[in-house]
Amino acid sequence: MAKIEVRDCVFSYDDKIDAVKGISFDVQEGSYTTIIGHNGSGKSTIAKLLIGLLEKKSGSIRIDGMELNEENLYDIRDKIGIVFQNPDNQFIGATVADDIAFGLENHQVDPSKMDEIIQEYAKRVSMSEFLAHEPTRLSGGQKQRVAIAGILAMQPEIIIFDEATSMLDPQGKKEINELIYELHEKNHLTILSITHDIEEAVKSDYVIVLDDGKVIMAGKPEDVLMHQKEMIDLKLDIPFALKAVNELKKQGIQIKDTITIEGLVEEICRLK
Amino acid sequence: MPIEVRKLSHIYNEDTTLQMAALNEISTSIQDGEMLALIGETGSGKSTFVQHLNALLLPTSGELQIDDRIIRANEKATQLKSLRKKVGLVFQFPEYQLFEETILKDIAFGPKNFGVSEEEANQLAAKYIQVVGLDLSYLEKSPFECSGGEKRRIAIAGILAMDPDILVFDEPTAGLDPKGAKDMMELFRELNQKYHKTIILVSHDMEHVMNYCDRVIVLNKGKILKDCSVKEFFKESDLLYQLNIDPPSILKLKDALRAKGFQIDDDALTLESVAACIKKEVRS
Numbered sequence: 001m002a003k004i005e006v007r008d009c010v011f012s013y014d015d016k017i018d019a020v021k022g023i024s025f026d027v028q029e030g031s032y033t034t035i036i037g038h039n040g041s042g043k044s045t046i047a048k049l050l051i052g053l054l055e056k057k058s059g060s061i062r063i064d065g066m067e068l069n070e071e072n073l074y075d076i077r078d079k080i081g082i083v084f085q086n087p088d089n090q091f092i093g094a095t096v097a098d099d100i101a102f103g104l105e106n107h108q109v110d111p112s113k114m115d116e117i118i119q120e121y122a123k124r125v126s127m128s129e130f131l132a133h134e135p136t137r138l139s140g141g142q143k144q145r146v147a148i149a150g151i152l153a154m155q156p157e158i159i160i161f162d163e164a165t166s167m168l169d170p171q172g173k174k175e176i177n178e179l180i181y182e183l184h185e186k187n188h189l190t191i192l193s194i195t196h197d198i199e200e201a202v203k204s205d206y207v208i209v210l211d212d213g214k215v216i217m218a219g220k221p222e223d224v225l226m227h228q229k230e231m232i233d234l235k236l237d238i239p240f241a242l243k244a245v246n247e248l249k250k251q252g253i254q255i256k257d258t259i260t261i262e263g264l265v266e267e268i269c270r271l272k
Numbered sequence: 273m274p275i276e277v278r279k280l281s282h283i284y285n286e287d288t289t290l291q292m293a294a295l296n297e298i299s300t301s302i303q304d305g306e307m308l309a310l311i312g313e314t315g316s317g318k319s320t321f322v323q324h325l326n327a328l329l330l331p332t333s334g335e336l337q338i339d340d341r342i343i344r345a346n347e348k349a350t351q352l353k354s355l356r357k358k359v360g361l362v363f364q365f366p367e368y369q370l371f372e373e374t375i376l377k378d379i380a381f382g383p384k385n386f387g388v389s390e391e392e393a394n395q396l397a398a399k400y401i402q403v404v405g406l407d408l409s410y411l412e413k414s415p416f417e418c419s420g421g422e423k424r425r426i427a428i429a430g431i432l433a434m435d436p437d438i439l440v441f442d443e444p445t446a447g448l449d450p451k452g453a454k455d456m457m458e459l460f461r462e463l464n465q466k467y468h469k470t471i472i473l474v475s476h477d478m479e480h481v482m483n484y485c486d487r488v489i490v491l492n493k494g495k496i497l498k499d500c501s502v503k504e505f506f507k508e509s510d511l512l513y514q515l516n517i518d519p520p521s522i523l524k525l526k527d528a529l530r531a532k533g534f535q536i537d538d539d540a541l542t543l544e545s546v547a548a549c550i551k552k553e554v555r556s
Binding site for chain 1: 311313314315419420421446447448449450451452476478515516517518521522524525528529532534543544546547548550551553554555
């Protein structure tokens, strides 16, 4: 079943030029879906439309079968959590524990149970030792983990990551990528990740390619990402394994196209 | 304009309860024309270090020598102006620092501040807008009409117009898409090779470090953990895993092929050279 269903969605920031030009796509329940596209293609606008931070001009957005509108905006926000790009812009609490508590307080969770919930989710993102820490004493990756803990505490069904690792150092990036993958694999959450990292798209279940506010391609990574000419025309990166295939062909080795390093190694072994 | 760093320490909030040693007796030297990557986790001291290079921060102890200028603790600020002209520091998101109504004025602002005549400053603006890959028509535009990548180029042109010998870039590709990031890295390579600038790049992107730099310094808790050539740094992925860094794809491929019994040269860091190693071992 489609957890998110977007149909003919149009949005404009200034009422003159549409930033989103009649987009339709589905995100399946329990899937790890990635959205790729260069800066200005409309990726982040879509994330904001999905959580109702921006209001569409026309078309429909259904989350879990519910039409997103003013009446059920808050019911829908209970189902969706979003992690933004800049870890400093979403840390609200004075300490890690306060930050995780923020959403719970808003939802009038029984204060006697709060502590237990905070501890549970801090543990989930490996931040138990830092509950009393102030944000200034945390790395970017740690702040993003706290943001994720705050979202998990609300028990959402969908988490949107809007370039959530792009401002992190390599250590932070690795931590968050591993955590996202785990939330998908173990907790079966529906993940929608907006990313520039083509290798993340390779690992996902479904890829949506955006350009100029329109969906250009959508499908399984092994179908979509193989279209290298289109990808290059859209100023997008192509998967590393495909670049390696191109180089091998250039040096006269006949080899099948593939987008994963595992697949590439398998193909190379076959030639030995 | 070589840089010598001798036992440089920097302590924030010294003699208070918040005291924190950000740099701890660092010594190194950087030669003219190097393209050096400075890497390390958040809080490792990278930003503190680069701010010493043009004396935005002064050492708590130890010293730096840049050309014949020595920077020590308690240096008088008035003597530092000429140094700031020689070392251009480009912070993260430099486009936030654009402020003039036209791009021409924005680029000419720095040279004029250093006593260059208006006419000459305008000529410099015309020269450097082209060096960063934009045409002269941009000069009369407002910087705020431009895309993120263009704004960043304009901010860099403003620094270049002061003709620094050493350029320090702090995460210059953060927030750019892959195409924008690649174009930016190509610009730095050109500044290094064609204009002979020393480039110090604070970067989190290992692909960029591997493909564009000659040398890597790894900072960890205010100390130099590793200082070596790029070739040596990426020779094997073990060091990267120790540093909790996901290795570049090419290293993952080399590891996977080696595990299957392929002989791949340590030095092979490009797809071309790795493919050549593979070619030797497969039937044609």
